[in-house]
Amino acid sequence: MDFDVLIIGSGAGGGVTALALCEQGFKVGLVERGPRFDPQKDYILNYPDWETRHDPLEQARINEQTINVDYRTKFEVDGQAHKRSELVYHRVYGVGGSTLHYQGEAHRFGDHTFNNKKLYGWGVDWPINYADLAPYYTTVEGLLGVAGDPNNPFKPKREAFPTPAHALSPRSRILAESAKSIGMTALPNTLALPSVSMDGRLPCQHSGGCDYGCVFGAKSSVDQAIIPRAERTGNLSLLTETRALKLTLDDAGEIESVVCSNAGGVQQITARAFVLAGGAVETPRLMLSAFSDNAPNGYANNTDQVGRYFMETVVAFLFVELEADVQVYRGPPIDSRIWDFYKSKDKQTSGFVMGAAGYLYPGIGPTSKALKGTSIGRAHKHKMRDSFGHDLRLFAVTEQEPMAQNRVTLSEFNDDDQMPKVDVHSEYSKRDMHTIKVMQAQLHKWAIATPTKKIGRFGNTSYRSSATHVGGTCRMGVDPKLSVVDAFGKVHGQTNCYITDASVLPTQGAGDSPSLTIQALALRTAEKIAADLKA
Amino acid sequence: MRNSRFKAKLIPRRQFLLRSAYLISAAALGTGKLQTASAQEPRPGPLGIKPYVARLTSQDLTRISLLDTIIPADQSGGAIDLGLDTTLTQEMASQPKAKQWIDRMVSSVSQMCLAQHRKPFYDLNIDQREQFINELLADRANTIIWGDLNRLRRVLLTWYYQSEVGAATIGFYLPAHYPSYPGDRASANTATGNT
Numbered sequence: 001m002d003f004d005v006l007i008i009g010s011g012a013g014g015g016v017t018a019l020a021l022c023e024q025g026f027k028v029g030l031v032e033r034g035p036r037f038d039p040q041k042d043y044i045l046n047y048p049d050w051e052t053r054h055d056p057l058e059q060a061r062i063n064e065q066t067i068n069v070d071y072r073t074k075f076e077v078d079g080q081a082h083k084r085s086e087l088v089y090h091r092v093y094g095v096g097g098s099t100l101h102y103q104g105e106a107h108r109f110g111d112h113t114f115n116n117k118k119l120y121g122w123g124v125d126w127p128i129n130y131a132d133l134a135p136y137y138t139t140v141e142g143l144l145g146v147a148g149d150p151n152n153p154f155k156p157k158r159e160a161f162p163t164p165a166h167a168l169s170p171r172s173r174i175l176a177e178s179a180k181s182i183g184m185t186a187l188p189n190t191l192a193l194p195s196v197s198m199d200g201r202l203p204c205q206h207s208g209g210c211d212y213g214c215v216f217g218a219k220s221s222v223d224q225a226i227i228p229r230a231e232r233t234g235n236l237s238l239l240t241e242t243r244a245l246k247l248t249l250d251d252a253g254e255i256e257s258v259v260c261s262n263a264g265g266v267q268q269i270t271a272r273a274f275v276l277a278g279g280a281v282e283t284p285r286l287m288l289s290a291f292s293d294n295a296p297n298g299y300a301n302n303t304d305q306v307g308r309y310f311m312e313t314v315v316a317f318l319f320v321e322l323e324a325d326v327q328v329y330r331g332p333p334i335d336s337r338i339w340d341f342y343k344s345k346d347k348q349t350s351g352f353v354m355g356a357a358g359y360l361y362p363g364i365g366p367t368s369k370a371l372k373g374t375s376i377g378r379a380h381k382h383k384m385r386d387s388f389g390h391d392l393r394l395f396a397v398t399e400q401e402p403m404a405q406n407r408v409t410l411s412e413f414n415d416d417d418q419m420p421k422v423d424v425h426s427e428y429s430k431r432d433m434h435t436i437k438v439m440q441a442q443l444h445k446w447a448i449a450t451p452t453k454k455i456g457r458f459g460n461t462s463y464r465s466s467a468t469h470v471g472g473t474c475r476m477g478v479d480p481k482l483s484v485v486d487a488f489g490k491v492h493g494q495t496n497c498y499i500t501d502a503s504v505l506p507t508q509g510a511g512d513s514p515s516l517t518i519q520a521l522a523l524r525t526a527e528k529i530a531a532d533l534k535a
Numbered sequence: 536m537r538n539s540r541f542k543a544k545l546i547p548r549r550q551f552l553l554r555s556a557y558l559i560s561a562a563a564l565g566t567g568k569l570q571t572a573s574a575q576e577p578r579p580g581p582l583g584i585k586p587y588v589a590r591l592t593s594q595d596l597t598r599i600s601l602l603d604t605i606i607p608a609d610q611s612g613g614a615i616d617l618g619l620d621t622t623l624t625q626e627m628a629s630q631p632k633a634k635q636w637i638d639r640m641v642s643s644v645s646q647m648c649l650a651q652h653r654k655p656f657y658d659l660n661i662d663q664r665e666q667f668i669n670e671l672l673a674d675r676a677n678t679i680i681w682g683d684l685n686r687l688r689r690v691l692l693t694w695y696y697q698s699e700v701g702a703a704t705i706g707f708y709l710p711a712h713y714p715s716y717p718g719d720r721a722s723a724n725t726a727t728g729n730t
Contacts, residue, residue, distance in 0.1 A: 052697075366705060374672045374688070376606075
């Protein structure tokens, strides 16, 4: 055997699984398709031309190889053309995965979000509840140095956070005042952006640049907060720029090895146990493309559940131009949040959260702003001085209703490595569309209450895709006929395979960000792996 | 103030170039027509050193004036103060295609300005120059000049706002320059109603 455990994917789930197993003395191989980035050299915000510079963290999206992106633009439902924009799936190839570009949001899912079916009559209940996950949340928060305010009335009671909440940024103070005036409560967000130094790293510098990778190495992305600890155990072999092409199965349909390729060629890697942590698209792709006599529909897919219940980010947003010059891009990107609508208010509407995106992104950078319109001269300079740093996007996020027909399937097309791409079928339910309308109404109310120069246009992801949090496709459950993994992340009917990424999520936490939950689940699964290996 | 340091350092260059424009323009007016570079070459100075101004043609001056019109100096420095005229010249020297469209545009602007105002573009005051360029940018009928001018606008604004000094004129600094934002727990708590 090459390793005790081979993990595919070094993102939120894979990285934490690796650390937990390394600390228990297991030899772990961690396969990562992308490189290991150097924050001071590789991230574009180190350079003045960042707005036009190639962003290495966007490599996965720009050179999309996994998804047949044309699929959604022409799919049909009941013979009717049902056009949607291409699925824009934001993820990162690199050690740390999508935590490299996340905003550091580190949310515990509220206890009600584990029981949507029981409480609200839709979706599905998790096989575990908040209490099962709470100790793992605490451990992960400690590893990441999560900053937050424990007195959040919308969340379960809890102990103090490892680091104190950040003071609200100037923009959030304005937005908190306006929210208060209409009966909403903007609270400090909980963030994996330590407010005091962790592990000798700088605390968050409030640069607003999380999206492009933290140039200070302050954000607790997996490459900064988790991997170095795992490396210190001496048990981690990090295989970067290595792509897991295929699972090879034995006669019984169990994983025998993983075929990987890198600059050195193609090799088969064996292990006592395998962990799939490539995300809700890559993990089902690997499973569906592995066949044997005992697995004619793909690995662990005899009940046709692999790839089903795909969920993407459901977002409504509204552009506003604030009256005050508060340099909206300063501060942690999403440093406050409104949880007033976190629980469903009626049977038709899903729970959702609201916030304001003030982070740096090309659309609000100096050059993008300067190039808008055709004005020149003194008027242009005056306008730049007068309006730069005022543009803000108010947003609301909910979870997509899990539906069996929303699924990842193998495409007829192959990628550059001659591996099958996938088609991603994702349509919004009536509930999703209704919730979008409710979210837009609340955003508008908030915008009107805020001192603005201009309230811009609405947008939402029902027609303009921007999927950052995708989940489902290998969901967790008790019944193998309706799920892929059990309550500990172990693949039903298999002895040596586990999943520790967003694909196991049965639902998406009413719009809260999933990374902390993925990591807490990964710790729990790592305990199970360790117990199984020791048995 | 956002730009005081920048202003003090760069204004002399602006004054030098614009004074050059004034001198050559005066020379051109003196003869009743614009002259070529060789014709308007000034006499050598007492020590036989030809001043820099001698190398500027009317084409150069029009180009420089265009830069000064698109990003003028006001309370903060403009394109010339930042040396974008030099950058553009270097770009033209290294990229024949860039030279081609920039020369084409400058010639068009010169001719159209002479036809409309009966004086060279660089002789117009800033109000006139801005108005003239704004009219050209609003007139899509003349595709070539409209396209070239927009291209120049795009290039200059990108260079300007990608530069540290240009970005600083709107208070933007790259993250590496950031101190944490001012603020304290007490005022944040007041805003959120936390205790």
